[in-house]
Amino acid sequence: MPTDPIRLSPEERDVAAAEVEAVLALAQPGEYRERLERLAPALGEPELDAESAEELDTLLGLALQSGRVRALYGPGGEQAALRLYRRLPTGAGVAASAREVSEALGALRGRELDGASIQAVGPGAFSLTLRAGGVDVAVRLDRQGARLATVEV
Numbered sequence: 001m002p003t004d005p006i007r008l009s010p011e012e013r014d015v016a017a018a019e020v021e022a023v024l025a026l027a028q029p030g031e032y033r034e035r036l037e038r039l040a041p042a043l044g045e046p047e048l049d050a051e052s053a054e055e056l057d058t059l060l061g062l063a064l065q066s067g068r069v070r071a072l073y074g075p076g077g078e079q080a081a082l083r084l085y086r087r088l089p090t091g092a093g094v095a096a097s098a099r100e101v102s103e104a105l106g107a108l109r110g111r112e113l114d115g116a117s118i119q120a121v122g123p124g125a126f127s128l129t130l131r132a133g134g135v136d137v138a139v140r141l142d143r144q145g146a147r148l149a150t151v152e153v
Contacts, residue, residue: 005047011080057088094145
């Protein structure tokens with residue numbers, strides 16, 4: 001969970017607020033609706049606190065995955081939502097994981113590729129293995145992002 005507030009651009013705020021309002025219009029009375037009702041006014045502020053960021057995280061992630069954001073707000077709205085998502089807890093974690101995988105793949109730089117394979121390991125989950133110059137790197141790819149599975153030298 002981020003400790004620093006997340007500053008919102010006007011575009012990011014508009015897309016996030018519209019999504020919260022759309023879900024609120026459909027939400028049944030209960031704890032989830034109450035959390036969204038607390039989140040809605042927070043999106044009127046220039047910054048999101050950690051609690052609001054965590055609440056927005058899941059909602060915005062689902063809206064992006066489903067294609068709803070692009071369909072309703074176009075490519076510009078989708079880009080604004082993606083910029084914001086990358087600073088929310090899940091998006092920041094996925095970005096950090098991708099950086100770690102990229103760093104590990106750097107071990108293959110300058111080596112001749114000996115082999116590459118991809119395996120389906122479950123619904124929406126794959127393992128990519130690259131072999132180069134005596135180094136094997138296995139990367140897991142799934143809804144949680146890209147994660148380093150193994151590096152063997």
